[in-house]
Amino acid sequence: xxxxxxxxxxxxxxxxxxxxxxxxxxxxxxxxxxxxxNIPGVLTGLLPQAPQQNVFSGVPLELMPEDxxxxxxxxxxxxxxDVQAHKQGFLDRGLGEEGKRMYKEQLRxxxxxAAKAVQVRMEDRKVAAVKKVVAKGGSVGDWNDLPEDMLxxxxxxxxxxxxxxxxxxxxxxxxxxxxxxxxxxVAPKVSAKTTEEEDESLFGSPMNSFPNKSLPLxxxxxxxxxxxxxxxxxxxxxxxxxPPLTATPPPPRSRPATPSAAQLSHHQPSAxxxxxxxxxxxxxxYQLYRHMHNQGYFxxxxxxxxxxxxxxxxxxxxxxxxxxxxxxxWDEEFELGDLVAGGRLGTGVKKGxxxxxxxxxxDGMNGFGERRGEGxxxxxxxxxxxSNDGDREDGQKDEVRVFxxxxxxx
Amino acid sequence: xxxxxxxxMPRSGAPMEDIDLSEEVQDFRFLATATGNDVxxxxxxxxxxxxxxxxxxxxxxxxxxxxxxxALSFERTHPPKLxxxxxxHPESNMAYAYNPKGSPLFVRMGQVFTKGEDPIGEDGLRGQxxxxxxxxxxxxxxxxxxxxxxxxxxxxxDGQGLPxxxxxxxxxxxxxxxxxxxxxxxxxxxxxxxxxxxxxTVLRASSFAGPGPAPTPxxxxxxxxxxxxxxxxxxxxxxxxxxxxxxxxxxxxxxSLPVPPGLYRNYVDIYRRLALIQWHDPTTSTAPTSPLSSxxxxxxxxxxxxxxxxxxxxxxxxxxxxxxxxxVIDARDTMVPSLQxxxxxxxxxxxxxxxxxxxLYQKLKHGYKNVILAVVDQGVVSxxxxxxxxFGREKLYExxxxxxxxxxxxxxxxxxxxxx
Numbered sequence: 001x002x003x004x005x006x007x008x009x010x011x012x013x014x015x016x017x018x019x020x021x022x023x024x025x026x027x028x029x030x031x032x033x034x035x036x037x038n039i040p041g042v043l044t045g046l047l048p049q050a051p052q053q054n055v056f057s058g059v060p061l062e063l064m065p066e067d068x069x070x071x072x073x074x075x076x077x078x079x080x081x082d083v084q085a086h087k088q089g090f091l092d093r094g095l096g097e098e099g100k101r102m103y104k105e106q107l108r109x110x111x112x113x114a115a116k117a118v119q120v121r122m123e124d125r126k127v128a129a130v131k132k133v134v135a136k137g138g139s140v141g142d143w144n145d146l147p148e149d150m151l152x153x154x155x156x157x158x159x160x161x162x163x164x165x166x167x168x169x170x171x172x173x174x175x176x177x178x179x180x181x182x183x184x185x186v187a188p189k190v191s192a193k194t195t196e197e198e199d200e201s202l203f204g205s206p207m208n209s210f211p212n213k214s215l216p217l218x219x220x221x222x223x224x225x226x227x228x229x230x231x232x233x234x235x236x237x238x239x240x241x242x243p244p245l246t247a248t249p250p251p252p253r254s255r256p257a258t259p260s261a262a263q264l265s266h267h268q269p270s271a272x273x274x275x276x277x278x279x280x281x282x283x284x285x286y287q288l289y290r291h292m293h294n295q296g297y298f299x300x301x302x303x304x305x306x307x308x309x310x311x312x313x314x315x316x317x318x319x320x321x322x323x324x325x326x327x328x329x330w331d332e333e334f335e336l337g338d339l340v341a342g343g344r345l346g347t348g349v350k351k352g353x354x355x356x357x358x359x360x361x362x363d364g365m366n367g368f369g370e371r372r373g374e375g376x377x378x379x380x381x382x383x384x385x386x387s388n389d390g391d392r393e394d395g396q397k398d399e400v401r402v403f404x405x406x407x408x409x410x
Numbered sequence: 411x412x413x414x415x416x417x418x419m420p421r422s423g424a425p426m427e428d429i430d431l432s433e434e435v436q437d438f439r440f441l442a443t444a445t446g447n448d449v450x451x452x453x454x455x456x457x458x459x460x461x462x463x464x465x466x467x468x469x470x471x472x473x474x475x476x477x478x479x480x481a482l483s484f485e486r487t488h489p490p491k492l493x494x495x496x497x498x499h500p501e502s503n504m505a506y507a508y509n510p511k512g513s514p515l516f517v518r519m520g521q522v523f524t525k526g527e528d529p530i531g532e533d534g535l536r537g538q539x540x541x542x543x544x545x546x547x548x549x550x551x552x553x554x555x556x557x558x559x560x561x562x563x564x565x566x567x568d569g570q571g572l573p574x575x576x577x578x579x580x581x582x583x584x585x586x587x588x589x590x591x592x593x594x595x596x597x598x599x600x601x602x603x604x605x606x607x608x609x610x611t612v613l614r615a616s617s618f619a620g621p622g623p624a625p626t627p628x629x630x631x632x633x634x635x636x637x638x639x640x641x642x643x644x645x646x647x648x649x650x651x652x653x654x655x656x657x658x659x660x661x662x663x664x665x666s667l668p669v670p671p672g673l674y675r676n677y678v679d680i681y682r683r684l685a686l687i688q689w690h691d692p693t694t695s696t697a698p699t700s701p702l703s704s705x706x707x708x709x710x711x712x713x714x715x716x717x718x719x720x721x722x723x724x725x726x727x728x729x730x731x732x733x734x735x736x737x738v739i740d741a742r743d744t745m746v747p748s749l750q751x752x753x754x755x756x757x758x759x760x761x762x763x764x765x766x767x768x769x770l771y772q773k774l775k776h777g778y779k780n781v782i783l784a785v786v787d788q789g790v791v792s793x794x795x796x797x798x799x800x801f802g803r804e805k806l807y808e809x810x811x812x813x814x815x816x817x818x819x820x821x822x823x824x825x826x827x828x829x830x
Contacts, residue, residue: 016577018585021596025577027482031475042789044600045576046552046607049484054607056438058552059482060580062596062789083585086578090560091500100572107573114487235488235495235557238575281742303741303787314461317437317474322460 014247015068016082022068024061025240038298039067040316059239064301066289068278080247089245103244111233285327287358291400306345323354330360347407356402438478486554496556502529503587505547509538513555518611519546544583544594545602551579593619597740597786598713604791609719617711625758631693681807689802692778710751713738734782741787756798770804
């Protein structure tokens, strides 16, 4: 489970804050928090390999303020003001000559390898297409066995360049669907090659003005010639700016569980980062969030299901959610109608409607049994179940109690 | 019995197209089937109820996570020569490109400014310089369509700025943009991007950055339309006059008894007398004589104007009226909109009555004005359609009396008025 590249992430890692949103751009960090911290987040970006759909999304990943707060409290993450960092690094040239050069060099290397990868793919595809043609008809196969030079017109000076340009045109759209289309398109072109070549030799006109026709002509000699050529690197748009920017974690806090003390004793190490704990919109809901998280649940924003958080028993990739959570203060009043509506809502989508809050406790009052809130409910009414779990791993009392409401179909 | 019916109905009656796959996290192993030419949408519900610590389950999960990791690791590359290279312009917080090519997206995005408007000014290249708004830049960068660069500095020896990462684009065009008082928020961008991915053409509405223009005359029912509708109504009246010889009694209102004792030959008369409560009629609303003050300080405003994907006539310079208008709301710092907010939001919408020949339910659902709310909760977008419905205009008893649509007249044939 942890072999998906997440091992490379060093803790604490940076969470990037901009315009009051907490974002992650690095795919390794995204996999890391999913596998090791039970935080899925919400992918909000676009997947460039499948740009015209909304089912799968890509980088960046947005974290709820609660997620960010929890990770910071655990001491595994810290917040970086991303706008400030970028302005300093790039616009105010905080990057320095050396950093810039290294960044360029790294991108160039990536660009070259991307160009190489594209070329190798093209070769493979062409080989496959030619093989297909050979397999299809024996006579065409004979034509293909003719040496390439035989039918080639003499004026081919610009051919190499053209061919390269064309190949780049093809590979310019590297999305798989387009590639698929190209792959299909190569086959008929190759089969039509023989006639084209005859045309060329008959009229002696260089086909340079039609680069799309000159492509199949070179389909075989490229593997020998152009792979060795010095490739022009592709442009790269990296997903993350780190590197070249570097984020330094704040000095470790002595007691990560007590944010206020840490905040006070903390001094700003540099202008581009703050270790202030992220503010959560509602402290009562955060208590419930943390409680559910400590129970091993994955939590995602839940307004779509009419609640604050949707709780999944495991990774949402694999499991359906169980609970629609709503956090409340212990003495906070709410309308009975909410109870009915919430219960019906949850049952309607085959989930339990769960509400909970931190208990205001007198000493020694911890007399509730440990029952988890799913399962049987009383027939003909609303079943409520409460759970109260004892100590958290860090020894701190977790005093949140949760109740699960199901609509019993009276 | 009625409850049992209610329980069964949504499950059996939910049509397939109502299932929205983006509603839940989908297994990334199906991404391969969702791309390519023949798109197979992954089936829903192929998940487990809870972890049960089997090797099969953890292997499947590991495979899903790996598939997701691979999908997210995709690198945005730009082949040389074919790249549309754009440059960040910090002063205006936009980006520009010279004669961008290579993507059909540029037909519906970007704009060339006139001499006075261009942030760089007239330098001979202005005509080829296409400017992109912040949301367009981020979208194009995400798609890998443009190669975005930082502004050139004097120590860039090759005359090109450093490549700008996706993260940098977000930081500059969303974070910095908002710090500078720009109106593009994260929520707005989420909606923009989601709609673009679905193929819609999305442009900023006039009320994007501030209160939009006051309601125009086409926000209100027009006079000729009204007389035409009155004509229809008069037909109905004619009919009721035929059917009830006591029509003139309608005007005599008895304050003590809604239905005074007397001779009634059909139920319609009685129902009409029982209609005591005033109802909202959108067809009679007129432009206020003094401009509304509430419209200006409404914090819910139409943000995006959206055109359907198929419209081939769309032009950047001359686009017709939008198909949808969308107001974006941040769920985390907005409460459920009040009636007043919604009314003043609908105030500026175009008057769009339902077709008169439509079925009753269609008419009610269409409404007389409508607007779409996009509620964004931490990156998760829900769309709601708000419309100005006129329940009072669709009289159930009149329809029953005419016998039209009697098939919906009651569940299991319990409707008493049926067949009369």
